């Protein structure tokens with residue numbers, strides 16, 4: 001990855017240690033290069049790029065605070081996002097208030113897991129390595145240029161967008177790093193990207209396509225299955241087939257589920273595909289973690305499930321993170337410390353996250369390769385809004401990325 005911005009300049013514009021820099025991580029200084037005109041552009045004009053201009057591969061994710069002092073800003077952005085946490089007309093006031101009150105508790109959690117979230121480090125590695133493979137797999141769209149665009153932490157989507165413009169990008173693939181689509185995760189990232197395209201690129205000079213979900217891609221399924229098999233091999237042979245597999249995904253508020261969000265069904269599809277790949281040898285359940293706040297969330301909760309199975313005498317349990325591509329506070333703190341360490345049961349373990357496994361990085365390259373070869377702008381699903389969706393933003397975003405297909 002050759003950078004057009006000196007590393008020293010990058011270091012001045014971010015609080016992130018320079019060793020972790022992706023050369024393509026955006027800098028706020030690039031903002032002045034952009035046109036800040038706001039128009040009501042919806043569909044971009046036909047592609048104007050030449051095939052050998054190269055292709056930006058933009059990994060979308062929520063991000064996490066890389067250091068403890070970044071926790072407050074991370075939470076402030078997260079609680080300001082009405083697509084994730086709708087607080088109504090009071091969002092502007094309630095968001096900062098909740099973020100401020102929650103900061104000390106979450107700072108303490110990030111301190112315990114090593115002083116920050118590893119998401120940026122893993123995402124940078126995944127993007128860089130997948131692009132190298134893609135150059136060989138699909139030379140007609142090379143060079144593939146890696147970018148990371150986070151919703152709530154550096155490198156923020158806005159800074160990455162401006163960096164892409166400064167780099168002269170004309171063709172870009174928005175590649176969600178949430179394997180299963182939720183309007184509160186991938187949907188929020190796409191709404192942000194649509195907002196930025198409208199603001200900074202009204203003429204539609206960047207041609208976008210979207211990899212919006214990949215819940216049953218064979219590379220994902222094979223890597224998760226391999227990690228499960230590796231963990232199962234650490235149990236004594238006579239006990240191995242009796243270990244209960246607990247696939248754990250971040251939960252959703254029931255209000256989001258009842259709006260018709262596709263995430264629960266897509267997570268279940270991943271779980272079923274992994275179990276098929278493992279030959280259904282072990283009993284299993286899909287459970288849901290990380291509920292926040294007092295409203296009802298989709299269950300059964302991971303922590304309650306572990307507690308109840310232990311009470312029932314089932315003490316060989318393997319927890320498998322199934323809805324996130326790298327380690328983060330919810331694996332390293334919630335699963336490893338709050339649930340597994342607290343249980344004091346040697347038979348309760350966790351399978352490795354996908355992180356930097358070369359098999360997973362090959363999967364990312366394959367997914368992007370299949371997308372580029374197929375030529376679709378997005379999946380057929382992206383155009384369809386949730387049945388109970390009332391968001392204008394969703395409507396415009398879907399028109400922009402999916403070409404106006406699906407329910408208006």
Ligand SMILES: C=CC1=C(C)c2cc3[nH]c(cc4nc(cc5[nH]c(cc1n2)c(C)c5CCC(=O)O)C(CCC(=O)O)=C4C)c(C)c3C=C
Nearest residue numbers: 063064084085117119182184185250252292323328329330
């Ligand atoms: C697929 C993954 C995720 C879904 C779905 C999701 C939905 C969701 N999350 C919140 C609220 C919070 N999430 C927080 C942190 C956080 N969330 C995810 C993933 C999903 N969230 C991750 C990986 C992380 C941690 C990031 C890291 O460690 O780097 C937080 C902040 C932490 C805390 O305060 O507890 C909140 C808040 C909602 C409301 C929601 C669905 C609508």
Ligand code: FES
Nearest residue numbers: 183385386389394
């Ligand atoms: S909330 Fe799902 S499409 Fe708008």
Ligand SMILES: [Fe+2]
Nearest residue numbers: 062250251290
């Ligand atoms: Fe979350």
